[in-house]
Amino acid sequence: MSAATFTPMTPPFAPGAYGPDAQIMKDIDGLNWRLADYLKRGGYDGLKKILAENVPPEKIIAEMKTSALRGRGGAGFPAGLKWSFMPKGYTGQKYLVCNSDEGEPGTFKDRDILRYNPHSVIEGMAIAAYAMGITVGYNYIHGEIWDTYERFEEALDEARAAGYLGDRIQGSDFSFQLHAFHGYGAYICGEETALLESMEGKKGQPRFKPPFPASFGLYGKPTTINNTETFAAVPWIINHGGEAYLRLGKPNNGGTKIFSVSGDVERPGNYEVNMGTPFAKLLEMAGGMRGGRKLKGCIPGGSSMPVVPGDIMMECDMDYDSIAKAGSMLGSGAVIIMDDTRCMVKSLLRLAYFYYEESCGQCTPCREGTGWLYRVINRIEHGEGRNEDLDLLNSLADNIQGRTICALGDAAAMPVRAFIKHYRDEFQHHIDHKRCLVPVYV
Amino acid sequence: MLSPEALKKIDREVAKFPPDQKQSAVMAALAVAQDEKGWLPTETMDFVAAYLGMAPIAVYEVASFYAMYNLKPVGRHKLTVCTNLPCALSGGTHAAAHLQNRLGIGFNETTADGRFTLKEGECMGACGDAPVLLVDNKRMCSWMSNDKLDKLLDDLK
Numbered sequence: 001m002s003a004a005t006f007t008p009m010t011p012p013f014a015p016g017a018y019g020p021d022a023q024i025m026k027d028i029d030g031l032n033w034r035l036a037d038y039l040k041r042g043g044y045d046g047l048k049k050i051l052a053e054n055v056p057p058e059k060i061i062a063e064m065k066t067s068a069l070r071g072r073g074g075a076g077f078p079a080g081l082k083w084s085f086m087p088k089g090y091t092g093q094k095y096l097v098c099n100s101d102e103g104e105p106g107t108f109k110d111r112d113i114l115r116y117n118p119h120s121v122i123e124g125m126a127i128a129a130y131a132m133g134i135t136v137g138y139n140y141i142h143g144e145i146w147d148t149y150e151r152f153e154e155a156l157d158e159a160r161a162a163g164y165l166g167d168r169i170q171g172s173d174f175s176f177q178l179h180a181f182h183g184y185g186a187y188i189c190g191e192e193t194a195l196l197e198s199m200e201g202k203k204g205q206p207r208f209k210p211p212f213p214a215s216f217g218l219y220g221k222p223t224t225i226n227n228t229e230t231f232a233a234v235p236w237i238i239n240h241g242g243e244a245y246l247r248l249g250k251p252n253n254g255g256t257k258i259f260s261v262s263g264d265v266e267r268p269g270n271y272e273v274n275m276g277t278p279f280a281k282l283l284e285m286a287g288g289m290r291g292g293r294k295l296k297g298c299i300p301g302g303s304s305m306p307v308v309p310g311d312i313m314m315e316c317d318m319d320y321d322s323i324a325k326a327g328s329m330l331g332s333g334a335v336i337i338m339d340d341t342r343c344m345v346k347s348l349l350r351l352a353y354f355y356y357e358e359s360c361g362q363c364t365p366c367r368e369g370t371g372w373l374y375r376v377i378n379r380i381e382h383g384e385g386r387n388e389d390l391d392l393l394n395s396l397a398d399n400i401q402g403r404t405i406c407a408l409g410d411a412a413a414m415p416v417r418a419f420i421k422h423y424r425d426e427f428q429h430h431i432d433h434k435r436c437l438v439p440v441y442v
Numbered sequence: 443m444l445s446p447e448a449l450k451k452i453d454r455e456v457a458k459f460p461p462d463q464k465q466s467a468v469m470a471a472l473a474v475a476q477d478e479k480g481w482l483p484t485e486t487m488d489f490v491a492a493y494l495g496m497a498p499i500a501v502y503e504v505a506s507f508y509a510m511y512n513l514k515p516v517g518r519h520k521l522t523v524c525t526n527l528p529c530a531l532s533g534g535t536h537a538a539a540h541l542q543n544r545l546g547i548g549f550n551e552t553t554a555d556g557r558f559t560l561k562e563g564e565c566m567g568a569c570g571d572a573p574v575l576l577v578d579n580k581r582m583c584s585w586m587s588n589d590k591l592d593k594l595l596d597d598l599k
């Protein structure tokens with residue numbers, strides 16, 4: 001398959017580039033990322049209102065709970081509930097951390113939020129800090145997106161200069177210092193406790209949980225970690241109310257969601273839609289299947305989630321509960337599209353290699369298991385598969401899943417099981433005939 | 443061991459953290475050091491360790507854990523191409539093959555003239571721009587058709 005043939009989306013984009021439902025990315029044209037532009041869009045109104053009216057923190061957390069905003073980083077944990085876990089009456093230092101270490105294959109939404117609407121994240125974090133009584137925060141940004149890291153630093157400078165960050169924000173009693181931090185090439189640092197270790201200047205190896213970050217986080221202090229998109233949704237919720245946010249989506253699945261659509265579509269890119277939007281509509285927004293081909297499979301939530309066969313996906317709506325019903329997870333909102341020319345053995349092989357490469361090596365089932373999975377899939381792909389290999393892969397997956405410190409183990413195991421479940425014939429064909437069912441593509 | 447400009451950059455990073463947590467700046471400091479030296483020889487890492495009050499071994503551990511640090515000398519330009527699945531579906535592996543052909547080297551190799559080192563990368567969070575590659579860790583190049591790759595190679599002296 002050759003390089004994309006569509007017209008790349010370079011700034012300035014036409015209005016509505018992210019779709020008609022867009023809220024976070026509404027009126028974003030790729031150039032209007034500065035503070036002055038954000039203010040023109042009503043930016044910092046929420047924070048100003050909270051500070052001017054001395055809104056009680058509990059009220060903000062209650063509003064967040066009403067909104068049914070679920071964490072956009074992968075696990076989908078309700079944000080308001082997470083915020084309520086921070087110890088009350090704790091007088092020591094507490095921290096707020098934004099997880100912008102976007103590295104889940106297929107996910108590229110946080111990069112767009114940070115480079116095209118960075119102040120939405122800053123305002124969201126400031127409101128979160130106010131609600132939880134936190135005075136210091138960090139945004140951990142994926143090392144590979146260096147220009148975005150630099151832009152975010154610039155946005156921080158703008159916000160400080162205008163009194164939206166720093167001491168006594170807008171003349172109130174509330175102070176909040178926010179800094180940017182960059183990673184340098186380790187997928188595992190997206191896992192929240194690995195991220196904290198990394199911020200402490202160590203190898204990014206996940207911690208045992210419990211204790212959870214709310215009690216033992218950065219430097220051992222109570223810490224709340226949310227994803228970039230989670231924070232970016234906060235100003236809208238404050239401005240319009242939790243109820244209105246909830247109504248954009250559906251019960252238990254509030255708001256809009258930015259889906260990163262990649263793979264065999266005409267226009268790969270980010271599209272922001274209301275939760276519960278039919279997958280077919282999202283596919284249409286991305287220009288439909290490339291070359292008009294047929295949808296073979298879709299990984300709806302980033303590479304760590306189970307693949308869903310095309311026919312089931314076409315009937316599915318894009319929200320946490322519907323995707324779960326279809327046998328997968330919404331995850332980070334990365335929608336990887338594969339058409340009927342794709343070899344599923346080869347596709348799985350590349351993912352298996354990724355998890356093998358990125359395992360931090362702390363737990364034996366993950367360290368040894370990811371390598372083993374990779375080697376077995378590799379021999380199937382290269383015509384050396386054995387008849388017992390599919391059962392072996394499933395049993396390896398069983399022995400990894402649920403037996404490790406962090407969810408990378410599950411992330412390596414789940415795709416294997418789902419690919420074999422849905423495309424078993426194709427794997428069997430490789431084993432029986434020592435070659436692929438579909439034409440070579442890479 | 444590092445230039446005054448580099449130290450200034452490191453100091454700016456150190457200032458982001460509590461005074462007793464200078465170690466938090468180690469990743470940034472190593473990135474700054476690498477920008478200046480091209481890679482991270484032991485004496486550079488030792489310098490960073492002393493500067494931040496860390497044990498040298500703790501700095502080596504960090505440098506070897508994160509993929510973007512160069513623990514060995516690299517060519518004048520390091521090209522890291524993403525070949526993970528979402529990119530592969532939109533030409534990522536073709537871009538990698540084209541670079542290998544043009545440069546006559548495989549992954550983790552450097553051209554004989556010392557101009558280029560080629561690396562295989564994992565997801566850079568830019569899959570919508572596939573094929574994507576990173577030049578010298580800092581510059582992301584998007585939608586890299588063969589023509590654009592050729593032009594990039596010509597431009598990078």
Ligand SMILES: Cc1cc2nc3c(=O)[nH]c(=O)nc-3n(C[C@H](O)[C@H](O)[C@H](O)COP(=O)(O)O)c2cc1C
Nearest residue numbers: 071072073099101102103190191192226227230407
């Ligand atoms: C291997 C692994 C990688 C992860 N990568 C990311 C990531 O890149 N970005 C992110 O926000 N969350 C990532 N997560 C999830 C985080 O651990 C955490 O749940 C999330 O940042 C919490 O924010 P949220 O509640 O707003 O989603 C990852 C988890 C695992 C196990």
Ligand code: SF4
Nearest residue numbers: 360362363366404406
């Ligand atoms: S599951 Fe894998 S990545 Fe996670 S802590 Fe264990 S070895 Fe590290």
Ligand code: FES
Nearest residue numbers: 524529565566569
């Ligand atoms: S898979 Fe290549 S940038 Fe994400």
